[in-house]
Amino acid sequence: MNRLKWIFNIVFFLIFSFFAFSNIVFEVPSVIYSEDRNFTLKDIFPEIVFDRTISYIPNNKIVYSQEELSKTLNGLLSSYYKDFELIFEGDIVTIIHEKENPQLDTETIKLVDFVKEVIKGFDDSLIINNIDLSNAPTTVKSCEIQRIYRNGARVYLTLKVVDLENRTRYISVIADVSKYENVLVYNKDIPRGTILSTELTEVATKNILEVNYQPANLELIKSGNYELTKNVEKGEIVNSIYLRKLPDIKAGDIVTVVVDFNGVQVSTLSRVMSNANFGEFVSARNLDNGNIVSGKLMQGPILLVDLGGWQNE
Numbered sequence: 001m002n003r004l005k006w007i008f009n010i011v012f013f014l015i016f017s018f019f020a021f022s023n024i025v026f027e028v029p030s031v032i033y034s035e036d037r038n039f040t041l042k043d044i045f046p047e048i049v050f051d052r053t054i055s056y057i058p059n060n061k062i063v064y065s066q067e068e069l070s071k072t073l074n075g076l077l078s079s080y081y082k083d084f085e086l087i088f089e090g091d092i093v094t095i096i097h098e099k100e101n102p103q104l105d106t107e108t109i110k111l112v113d114f115v116k117e118v119i120k121g122f123d124d125s126l127i128i129n130n131i132d133l134s135n136a137p138t139t140v141k142s143c144e145i146q147r148i149y150r151n152g153a154r155v156y157l158t159l160k161v162v163d164l165e166n167r168t169r170y171i172s173v174i175a176d177v178s179k180y181e182n183v184l185v186y187n188k189d190i191p192r193g194t195i196l197s198t199e200l201t202e203v204a205t206k207n208i209l210e211v212n213y214q215p216a217n218l219e220l221i222k223s224g225n226y227e228l229t230k231n232v233e234k235g236e237i238v239n240s241i242y243l244r245k246l247p248d249i250k251a252g253d254i255v256t257v258v259v260d261f262n263g264v265q266v267s268t269l270s271r272v273m274s275n276a277n278f279g280e281f282v283s284a285r286n287l288d289n290g291n292i293v294s295g296k297l298m299q300g301p302i303l304l305v306d307l308g309g310w311q312n313e
Contacts, residue, residue: 024083025087026073026084026085026086027087027089028044028069028088029044029089030088030090030094031093031094031096032044032093032094032095032096033095034057034095034096034097036097037056037057038053038056039056039062039095040052040053040054041054041073043095044073050080052076054072054073054076055095057097060097061094061095061096061097062094062095063094063095064092065091065092065093066090066091066092066093069093074086111133111140111161112131112133114143115131115133115159115173115175116128118157119155119157122148122150123179126150126155126177126178126179127177127179127180128175128176128177129175129177129178130175131174131176133173135171135173136159136171136173137163137171140161140163142161143159143161144159144161145157145158145160146159146170152212153176153177153178153209154176154177157172157174158170158171159171159173178209179208179209180206180208181205182203182204182205183203183204183205183213183238184201184202184203184238185201185203185204185206185234185235185237186200186233186234187200187201187202187234188234189231189233189234190228191228191231192228192231193227193228194227194228195224195226195246196226196227196228196238196243197221197222197224198221201238206237211237212239213237213239214239214241215240216238216239216240217240221238224246225246226243226245226246227245227246228243228244229242229243229244245277247277248276248277248278248301249272249275249282249297249301250272250275251272251275252271253272253301254269254271255271255297255300255301255302255303256300256301256302257269257284257302257303257305259293268286268287268288269286270287270293271285273285273292278297278298278299278301279296279297279298281294281296281297282294282297282303293305
């Protein structure tokens with residue numbers, strides 16, 4: 001009887017030891033999907049009650065070797081378990097960000113999201129009004145941007161897609177866009193030839209892609225140095241394309257001509273022959289002898305003449 005009791009105690013001890021002291025086994029799959037860009041312990045082992053961040057997923061995917069990930073997991077799990085074992089399904093472990101990633105989704109709507117994301121990265125001030133995906137397959141496995149540029153109110157893209165049959169295709173996408181900015185507009189109808197001033201303008205929010213917009217120089221508007229080259233309407237954007245900078249001198253004005261010849265400067269008075277602005281080259285006729293001189297107009301006004309600038313009429 002005592003012998004039977006002794007055997008029973010030994011068997012009980014062995015069974016208890018097996019369950020009480022056996023290692024916890026953690027199995028690591030070859031492919032792991034994460035719902036966000038934070039790769040954590042729960043992405044691998046959903047059943048554990050705690051969680052720790054392992055890494056950030058920067059480009060929708062991270063690849064670990066078994067040795068590399070094993071070191072990281074051993075360090076994290078050892079804070080909670082004394083005895084455990086890691087079993088890897090393969091030598092390489094790939095972590096994929098599965099949501100909000102148009103490159104990994106096969107729905108057409110995700111292709112639209114992909115294009116929107118690319119355009120926002122290209123210029124986040126653009127408002128997307130419409131995207132033409134008429135040449136795109138209804139579902140794709142992957143999508144990559146090959147080229148993107150804007151011309152006026154349209155953004156043009158070239159995409160490389162792989163469809164469900166694993167066929168690679170290159171497709172063109174056109175997106176209609178807007179870009180709103182606070183700009184100067186005319187506050188009333190104004191005829192051509194009017195000298196522009198700030199009193200004739202006001203600030204408004206406009207889609208600057210509706211026109212070939214080139215901003216005007218505000219200082220020139222304040223100083224009254226712009227002239228309208230066409231009739232404009234109330235609410236129209238002040239566009240420098242339709243403004244002419246008033247000349248700093250006009251044909252017939254008298255300027256001082258300075259000629260530097262071997263270090264010797266000679267000055268005389270001449271009458272300019274055409275309208276010009278400072279920094280431009282212009283010709284003038286000498287008041288005394290009628291000779292014509294050509295040079296660079298500078299503030300003063302002064303006409304600076306290079307050597308050999310004098311000509312006989």
